[in-house]
Amino acid sequence: MKGLQWSERQRWWMLAGAWALLLVLGVGGFVQQSRDLDLGFGFLDHLYLTLQLAALDYKGASNAVNWRLEVARFAAPGIAAGTILQSASVVFREQFTRWRSRRSNGHTLVCGLSPAGTRLVEALAASGRKVVALTPEPNTPGEATVKRLGVPVVIGDPTDLDTLALVRAERAARVVAVTDHDATNVAIAATVSQLARPAGAAPLRCAVRLLDGELAHLLRSTELGRAGGVRLEFFNVHERAAHALLTTHPLTGGPDAGEPHLMVLGLGQLGRNLTIAAAQQWADEDRGPLAITLVDRHAAGHLHALQMRHPALRTRLAARCIPLDVSVPTEAGVEQFERVLAEHPPTLVVAAFEDEAAGWTSGLFVRRRVTRPVDVVVRTSSDGGFGKHLQGALGDRGAFGRIVTFPFLERACTTDLIEGGVREQLARSLHADHVHRIDAAGTGSRATLHRDWEELTEAERESSRAAADGVVARLDAIGARLVPLATWDLEREVFTPDEIEQLAAAEHARWKAEREAAGWTYGETRDDATRRNPLLVDWDALADDARAYNREAAAALPALLARAGFDVTR
Numbered sequence: 001m002k003g004l005q006w007s008e009r010q011r012w013w014m015l016a017g018a019w020a021l022l023l024v025l026g027v028g029g030f031v032q033q034s035r036d037l038d039l040g041f042g043f044l045d046h047l048y049l050t051l052q053l054a055a056l057d058y059k060g061a062s063n064a065v066n067w068r069l070e071v072a073r074f075a076a077p078g079i080a081a082g083t084i085l086q087s088a089s090v091v092f093r094e095q096f097t098r099w100r101s102r103r104s105n106g107h108t109l110v111c112g113l114s115p116a117g118t119r120l121v122e123a124l125a126a127s128g129r130k131v132v133a134l135t136p137e138p139n140t141p142g143e144a145t146v147k148r149l150g151v152p153v154v155i156g157d158p159t160d161l162d163t164l165a166l167v168r169a170e171r172a173a174r175v176v177a178v179t180d181h182d183a184t185n186v187a188i189a190a191t192v193s194q195l196a197r198p199a200g201a202a203p204l205r206c207a208v209r210l211l212d213g214e215l216a217h218l219l220r221s222t223e224l225g226r227a228g229g230v231r232l233e234f235f236n237v238h239e240r241a242a243h244a245l246l247t248t249h250p251l252t253g254g255p256d257a258g259e260p261h262l263m264v265l266g267l268g269q270l271g272r273n274l275t276i277a278a279a280q281q282w283a284d285e286d287r288g289p290l291a292i293t294l295v296d297r298h299a300a301g302h303l304h305a306l307q308m309r310h311p312a313l314r315t316r317l318a319a320r321c322i323p324l325d326v327s328v329p330t331e332a333g334v335e336q337f338e339r340v341l342a343e344h345p346p347t348l349v350v351a352a353f354e355d356e357a358a359g360w361t362s363g364l365f366v367r368r369r370v371t372r373p374v375d376v377v378v379r380t381s382s383d384g385g386f387g388k389h390l391q392g393a394l395g396d397r398g399a400f401g402r403i404v405t406f407p408f409l410e411r412a413c414t415t416d417l418i419e420g421g422v423r424e425q426l427a428r429s430l431h432a433d434h435v436h437r438i439d440a441a442g443t444g445s446r447a448t449l450h451r452d453w454e455e456l457t458e459a460e461r462e463s464s465r466a467a468a469d470g471v472v473a474r475l476d477a478i479g480a481r482l483v484p485l486a487t488w489d490l491e492r493e494v495f496t497p498d499e500i501e502q503l504a505a506a507e508h509a510r511w512k513a514e515r516e517a518a519g520w521t522y523g524e525t526r527d528d529a530t531r532r533n534p535l536l537v538d539w540d541a542l543a544d545d546a547r548a549y550n551r552e553a554a555a556a557l558p559a560l561l562a563r564a565g566f567d568v569t570r
Helices: 009-039 045-057 067-091 093-102 114-125 141-148 161-166 184-190 213-222 237-248 271-281 301-310 333-341 356-369 385-394 410-412 415-419 422-441 442-451 458-477 497-517 544-555 555-565
Strands: 110-113 131-135 153-155 174-177 204-209 230-235 261-264 289-297 317-323 350-352 375-380 402-407 481-484 566-569
Touching: 009 045, 009 067, 045 067, 093 301, 110 114, 110 422, 114 131, 114 141, 114 415, 131 141, 141 153, 141 289, 161 184, 174 184, 184 204, 204 375, 213 230, 213 237, 213 271, 213 481, 230 237, 230 422, 237 271, 237 402, 237 410, 261 271, 261 356, 271 289, 271 301, 289 301, 301 317, 317 333, 333 356, 350 356, 356 402, 402 410, 422 458, 422 544, 422 555, 458 481, 458 497, 497 544, 544 555, 555 566
Parallel strands: 110 131, 110 174, 131 153, 174 204, 204 230, 261 289, 261 350, 289 317, 350 375, 375 402
Antiparallel strands: 481 566
16 A cells, blocks of 8 residues: 555645646636626636635525536535645644654664665664654655655754653664764763663663774673663674675685685775675685785775784785775786786675775776676665666676676665674574584473574573673683684683683573572472472582583683674683
């Protein structure tokens, strides 16, 4: 039915057409009546009588009512009522939207209708989530897009506590701060932290977008262990896009692709994140360094900056830098670029420029000069427009490969973007590790949670999230802390046997306290109906197999943290 709905502009045009038709019918009808009865009325008299029809005030003669007057006098009140209702919808639209927002509960509040925010609202609405949008700037392109989806849009300052209360942020399931300014997003998170959650409600999850990818990576270590009713999660759209691109276009390529060689054109945020993501992915292959060519006018400088923040890049990448500005190329830069294409053809090329025209220009240049088929991936703003036209002409694989688009926002701004915080990733990993150990050792008394993450209840997921939060406290107890992963060396021994014992005992104590707070008590056999569990004893009284299970989970913690991008340091 959504395709049959009229837009506001169309409704006004429809009403204007109805009024024009009414005037034609009314004036024509009164003219004919005047002639039939020889009344001698002029044009203005006929026009005045027609306008009176809208107020149900028919002033014409009771006889000689022709078909035009019959239609006009019955249609006029309906057209007038429609005009009043349409006008009222415009005048009171904001009040109605605010009324709808005040009735929201368990919704996702998206603060900011930037291009990324608008795309995120579209993804959330498509997944069936209840969404409310809050934007400080009226009449933005994103506002019109979101309204067409039926999502209420409230105009107001998202850093103001009263405004957040107006859209019932304290009763939301999640708040997403996704404006185009880091300072504003952090200010929104600070204001959200002041909200008072209803008694017994799960902590409010607040996802904060940071345009600075390195800052987002550094702040993620603060997500765990945060007390209070608000859980902060930091994300970067470019980082997410880089991983999505490598998922769609893997480094290994096809069976005849040869040894992987990645070429990145443009080292903006996407290009830099792609370089890091490719190195991390390649490190899991346990092979030699990944061959990569970086093309940018400051390619060497960008590489050195990345190596300072991620020392593992020095050993994980065999990098070649070409100082080439595609907008104003030098002869030497072009010569070096063509030599690399001829002597060491890439297996995957990514044109990561923010300027879509520059991406297509460089992509076409590469496609004409490679000596073997290769996919050239061009970053675009969307699936349509100029990119769709060119891909339609160049997307078929030929002698020199193909050019394919990578619609940046569509691939990056999905629901997974705000579901992938460190706490959530680690909670999922802890649960997956739990299920894996049950499969390896037999079901036993812990088989109740032997289900996929999506099949768990929210209370069961909260238990895994609480375990993730407890990681910081347990590490702190042995003099360790979380830092962003830099070495990617997962083979080293991180914990001593005594530390593993201490970590295992601390996690069991945390789990025991959580179960007891939920009303569980000790019982010789597990009974979910009466909430009895034989594991609700102190560590020293725990069975040997249960203690071994906890020790194995503690020893596996560094690998779980590494998958979330963190390392353990003293």
